[in-house]
Amino acid sequence: xxxxxxxxxxxxxxxxxxxxxxxxxxxxxxxxxxxxxxxxxxxxxxxxxxxxxxxxxxxxxxxxxxxxxxxxxxxxxxxxxxxxxxxxxxxxxxxxxxxxxxxxxxxxxxxxxxxxxxxxxxxxxxxxxxxxxxxxxxxxxxxxxxxxxxxxxxxxxxxxxxxxxxxxxxxxxxxxxxxxxxxxxxxxxxxxxxxxxxxxxxxxxxxxxxxxxxxxxxxxxxxxxxxxxxxxxxxxxxxxxxxxxxxxxxxxxxxxxxxxxxxxxx
Amino acid sequence: xxxxxxxxxxxxxxxxxxxxxxxxxxxxxxxxxxxxxxxxxxxxxxxxxxxxxxxxxxxxxxxxxxxxxxxxxxxxxxxxxxxxxxxxxxxxxxxxxxxxxxxxxxxxxxxxxxxxxxxxxxxxxxxxxxxxxxxxxxxxxxxxxxxxxxxxxxxxxxxxxxxxxxxxxxxxxxxxxxxxxxxxxxxxxxxxxxxxxxxxxxxxxxxxxxxxxxxxxxxxxxxxxxxxxxxxxxxxxxxxxxxxxxxxxxxxxxxxxxxxxxxxxx
Numbered sequence: 001x002x003x004x005x006x007x008x009x010x011x012x013x014x015x016x017x018x019x020x021x022x023x024x025x026x027x028x029x030x031x032x033x034x035x036x037x038x039x040x041x042x043x044x045x046x047x048x049x050x051x052x053x054x055x056x057x058x059x060x061x062x063x064x065x066x067x068x069x070x071x072x073x074x075x076x077x078x079x080x081x082x083x084x085x086x087x088x089x090x091x092x093x094x095x096x097x098x099x100x101x102x103x104x105x106x107x108x109x110x111x112x113x114x115x116x117x118x119x120x121x122x123x124x125x126x127x128x129x130x131x132x133x134x135x136x137x138x139x140x141x142x143x144x145x146x147x148x149x150x151x152x153x154x155x156x157x158x159x160x161x162x163x164x165x166x167x168x169x170x171x172x173x174x175x176x177x178x179x180x181x182x183x184x185x186x187x188x189x190x191x192x193x194x195x196x197x198x199x200x201x202x203x204x205x206x207x208x209x210x211x212x213x214x215x216x217x218x219x220x221x222x223x224x225x226x227x228x229x230x231x232x233x234x235x236x237x238x239x240x241x242x243x244x245x246x247x248x249x250x251x252x253x254x255x256x257x258x259x260x261x262x263x264x265x266x
Numbered sequence: 267x268x269x270x271x272x273x274x275x276x277x278x279x280x281x282x283x284x285x286x287x288x289x290x291x292x293x294x295x296x297x298x299x300x301x302x303x304x305x306x307x308x309x310x311x312x313x314x315x316x317x318x319x320x321x322x323x324x325x326x327x328x329x330x331x332x333x334x335x336x337x338x339x340x341x342x343x344x345x346x347x348x349x350x351x352x353x354x355x356x357x358x359x360x361x362x363x364x365x366x367x368x369x370x371x372x373x374x375x376x377x378x379x380x381x382x383x384x385x386x387x388x389x390x391x392x393x394x395x396x397x398x399x400x401x402x403x404x405x406x407x408x409x410x411x412x413x414x415x416x417x418x419x420x421x422x423x424x425x426x427x428x429x430x431x432x433x434x435x436x437x438x439x440x441x442x443x444x445x446x447x448x449x450x451x452x453x454x455x456x457x458x459x460x461x462x463x464x465x466x467x468x469x470x471x472x473x474x475x476x477x478x479x480x481x482x483x484x485x486x487x488x489x490x491x492x493x494x495x496x497x498x499x500x501x502x503x504x505x506x507x508x509x510x511x512x513x514x515x516x517x518x519x520x521x522x523x524x525x526x527x528x529x530x531x532x
Contacts, residue, residue, distance in 0.1 A: 074367040074399060081369055082355075082362045089348075089355050096348045101340040103347055109375045109391060122388045125375060128410050133340060144394050 005169035006044040006130060007253065009037070010159045012175045013050025013140070015243040016091065023083060024053055025090050033174070033243060034098040036250035037135075044130060045253075046162055047095075047102070050155040051140045054087040055080060059152050064142050065116070068149025077150050080142040081108050088139050095137065103134045107141035107153055114146045118153070118161050130166070138162070156227040163231045171228060171236055172252045174243025179261030180221050197263045199232050225263065238263040271435035272310040272396060273519065275303070276425045278441045279316025279406070281509040282357065289349060290319055291356050299440070299509060300364040302516035303401075310396060311519075312428055313361075313368070316421040317406045320353040321346060325418050330408050331382070334415025343416050346408040347374050354405050361403065369400045373407035373419055380412045384419070384427050396432070404428070422493040429497045437494060437502055438518045440509025445527030446487050463529045465498050491529065504529040 011033060018024040037045070051059070059065060062076025088104055095102035110122040126136050140155035163171050182205070183191040197205070202225065209222060221240075228238050241248040241260035251258035277299060284290040303311070317325070325331060328342025354370050361368035376388040392402050406421035429437050447457040448471070463471070468491065475488060487506075494504050507514040507526035517524035 068398075071399075075362070075365055078362050078367040078369055078400065082358050085351070085355060085358065085370060089351060092348050092351065096341070096344050099341055101344040103344055103374060104351060104372070105375050106370070106372055108369060109371050110388070112391065112394075122376070122391075125378065125388075125410060128378075132334075132410075132415070133337075134344065144391060144398075149398070 004044050006046055006166050007042050008046045008048065008159050008163045008166075008168045008171045009249070009253065010155055010171070010173045011047065011049040011243055011249075012173070013052025013055065013155070014176045015174055016049060017052030017054055017087065019053050022053055022057060023086070025087060027090060027094070029244065030091055030094045031098075032246060033249060034094040034100065036247065037095070037253070038098045038100055040250050040253035042253055043133070045135045046130065046166070046168075047135060047137045048155045048159050048162070049088070049091055049137070049139045051084055051087065054083045055140055055152075058083050059142065064150060065152040066148070067145060067151055077142050080152070081106075084139055084141050088137065092137060095135070101134045102137050103129050105129070105136045105138050107138055107158060108143050111141075111143050111153060111158075112146060113143055113151055113153055115148065116145065116151050116153075118157060119146060121161065121165070123165060127166070154227070156224050160228050160231045163236050164234050168231075168236050171231060171238045172249065173224070173228070173238060173240045174249045175221065175224075175240060176242065176244045177221065178242045178259055179240045180225055180263075193259075194261050197261065199229070199263070199265050202229070202232075202263055228263070232263055232265055235265050237265070270310050272312055272432050273308050274312045274314065274425050274429045274432075274434045274437045275515070275519065276421055276437070276439045277313065277315040277509055277515075278439070279318025279321065279421070280442045281318075281440055282315060283318030283320055283353065285319050288319055288323060289352070291353060293356060293360070295510065296357055296360045297364075298512060299515060300360040300366065302513065303361070303519070304364045304366055306516050306519035308519055309399075311401045312396065312432070312434075313401060313403045314421045314425050314428070315354070315357055315403070315405045317350055317353065320349045321406055321418075324349050325408065330416060331418040332414070333411060333417055343408050346418070347372075350405055350407050354403065358403060361401070367400045368403050369395050371395070371402045371404050373404055373424060374409050377407075377409050377419060377424075378412060379409055379417055379419055381414065382411065382417050382419075384423060385412060387427065387431070389431060393432070420493070422490050426494050426497045429502050430500050434497075434502050437497060437504045438515065439490070439494070439504060439506045440515045441487065441490075441506060442508065442510045443487065444508045444525055445506045446491055446529075459525075460527050463527065465495070465529070465531050468495070468498075468529055494529070498529055498531055501531050503531070
C-alpha cells in the first residue's frame with residue numbers, strides 16, 4: 001500500500017515502433033525502457049503508450065477517429081483495437097520479464113468518450129491495482145463514443161486525464177526528440193530547445209505559432225503538449241525527454257537533471 | 267442494433283491449447299473454430315475461452331487462486347494475466363482475420379470477485395459492444411478479489427454469470443470430449459454419454475457421484491457443469507459439444523442436431 005502520489009509515464013508510439021514499417025515494433029528499445037523503468041523502482045507508476053505504426057495506419061484506413069458511418073467499419077474498429085493489443089502485448093512481455101508487476105488496462109474496456117473527449121472512465125479497478133503496487137499500463141485505443149459511435153482515444157488525452165484524476169505528482173513524456181523546440185528539429189537545424197517553460201510562456205508560444213501558421217511547425221509536439229495543459233494548470237509538472245536515447249526516461253523518473261523540456265504552472 | 271437474445275459460447279482451454287506443452291496454442295484448431303463461428307453468423311454472440319496450458323501452470327506456480335499472501339506473488343499475478351492475454355491475442359487474431367468484429371474484454375479490467383465469486387462486473391461497455399453488433403471475447407483470468415486480494419476467475423463461472431446477466435437464449439460449451447459421460451471417457455471405454463438431461467436428472471447424477479467418490483469421475487466435466495446450473499435454473503439451456511471435432515460447434519450454434527449433451531431446466 002503506497003501513499004506517494006503516482007507518476008504518469010507516456011512512451012510515444014514513434015519511440016517503440018518504426019513508422020516506416022507496418023506493425024514493426026522496436027523490441028530492443030522496448031526492452032531498454034523496461035530496464036530503465038525497473039531500475040527507477042517508482043512505487044506508484046502508470047504507463048501509457050502510443051500506437052505508432054500499429055494503431056495509426058489501421059485507424060486511418062477505416063476512418064475510426066471520425067466515427068461509425070457504415071457497417072464495414074466495425075471490423076476496422078475490431079482490427080484497430082486488436083493491433084493495439086498486439087503492440088501492448090510486446091510492451092507487457094518486456095515489462096513482466098523485467099520483473100515489473102505490470103497489468104494491462106485496455107481503454108476500450110473502461111473508457112467511453114463523447115465527441116472524442118473522455119466522458120466516463122471506470123477507473124475503480126485501475127486505482128485498486130495502483131494501491132496494491134501494480135503498474136497499470138494503458139494505451140491509445142479505439143473506444144466507444146456516445147455521439148460518434150466510436151472513435152480513437154489518444155494516449156496523450158489519457159495521460160492528462162489520468163494524471164488529473166489520480167492527482168499525479170508528475171507527468172513524464174518520452175518522445176523521439178529532445179523535447180519541445182521552436183521549430184521541427186527533424187527539419188530545421190536551427191530549432192531551439194525550450195528547457196523550462198511556465199504555462200504563461202507556453203501559451204505565448206502557442207499564440208505566436210497559431211498566428212504564424214496553420215500547421216504545427218514544432219513537428220506535432222505542440223499539439224501533444226496542448227493536451228497536457230489542463231494537468232499543468234492543476235499543478236502537475238510535465239517533463240518531456242527523448243525516450244529514444246538511453247537513460248533519459250530513467251533520469252526523468254528519478255528527478256535527476258536531464259536534457260529535455262520542463263513545463264510548470266509558474 | 268439487434269433484438270435477439272445473445273448466445274454465450276465457451277471454448278475450453280484444453281481444446282485450443284496443448285496441455286503437454288507450455289504456452290502451446292493449437293492455432294489450426296483456433297482457425298477452424300473461427301471459421302465455424304464466422305459461418306454460423308450468430309447475431310449476438312459472446313465468446314469466452316479457457317486458459318489451458320497458458321493460464322493454469324502460471325497461476326498454479328504462484329498460487330494465484332489462493333490469494334495474495336506475499337509480495338512476490340504480485341509478479342505472478344501480472345504474469346498469469348499476461349500469458350492469458352497472449353492466448354487471447356492468438357484467438358483475437360484468428361477471429362478478426364475471419365472477419366468477425368470481435369473485441370477482447372479483459373476480466374481483470376472489469377470484474378472483482380469476493381472469495382472467488384463474481385461480486386462486481388462493470389458490463390456497461392460490454393453490453394454496448396453487443397448492442398452495436400460486436401462479439402465480445404472474454405477469458406478465464408487473474409482478477410482482484412475483495413477478500414483474497416486476488417484470485418483466478420474461471421471461464422465457466424464467467425459463462426454462467428454473463429448468460430444470466432444478459433438473459434442469453436443458450437449456452438454452448440465446446441470441450442475436448444463428446445459431452446458429459448457417466449465416467450471419464452478418456453479412461454473408461456464403457457463410459458456412456460448423456461445426450462439429454464433435465465436439471466432434476468443432472469442433480470441425481472451429481473448426488474450419486476458425490477456419494478460414490480471424492481473426486482470427479484467424469485474427468486472434471488461434472489465440476490464444469492455444476493458451475494452452469496444457476497443459468498439452467500433460469501431457463502437457459504446448455505449444449506455441450508466436442509469442439510476438437512469439426513462442425514460440432516457450428517451445428518450447436520445453428521441449433522442443428524449434433525452429438526453432445528443438452529441440459530435443460532425441464
